[in-house]
Amino acid sequence: KAGVTQTPRYLIKTRGQQVTLSCSPISGHRSVSWYQQTPGQGLQFLFEYFSETQRNKGNFPGRFSGRQFSNSRSEMNVSTLELGDSALYLCASSLALRATGRGTEAFFGQGTRLTVV
């Protein structure tokens, strides 16, 4: 069974540009979450989608957005990039359903390393 696939693996962008990252979850998983990992702030939750609906959102500015498609694939977009957006962006998928979500583990992709110059 294929794992969570994130593309691209590496990106270099210039300040002010925008970027779109893609995530394909494990087959059958309908919940997809995104996290930002930086040395200073650690792992921070961005947002979570379930069946094309955003269920939860972390404390990030509106420049960070996402969406989920009917096949559960997800994209996140960052507009007007800043140097501080340089990070490893991780996507995670799970079988989390409404009744059992809290106890269900998530499976992470290898991440997209974004560098803003």
Add this chain to the structure above:
Amino acid sequence: AQSVAQPEDQVNVAEGNPLTVKCTYSVSGNPYLFWYVQYPNRGLQFLLKYITGDNLVKGSYGFEAEFNKSQTSFHLKKPSALVSDSALYFCAVREDNYGQNFVFGPGTRLSVLP
């Protein structure tokens, strides 16, 4: 708000010795606790979780964790460390009833010395 602390940035242990990576948590209700491991340039790999039941949870690669409600701790343990266990370890707690928004600890870097 829920939170997780990992009091040690770095843990060093000799190969073959037992290892412990510490985690304490703060929650308003019942905790759902997880351990993940991250190898260089990789995503996070699930090791084990505590939902309810036995306080000693067994997971992947010989790891186990002990849930202690009175001390609000969920320490990760392994009886005999391997050099290949060297990695970054994260403790995490679930935030709400339905979502996946884990709250992660800052991570502990484990170095197993040959």
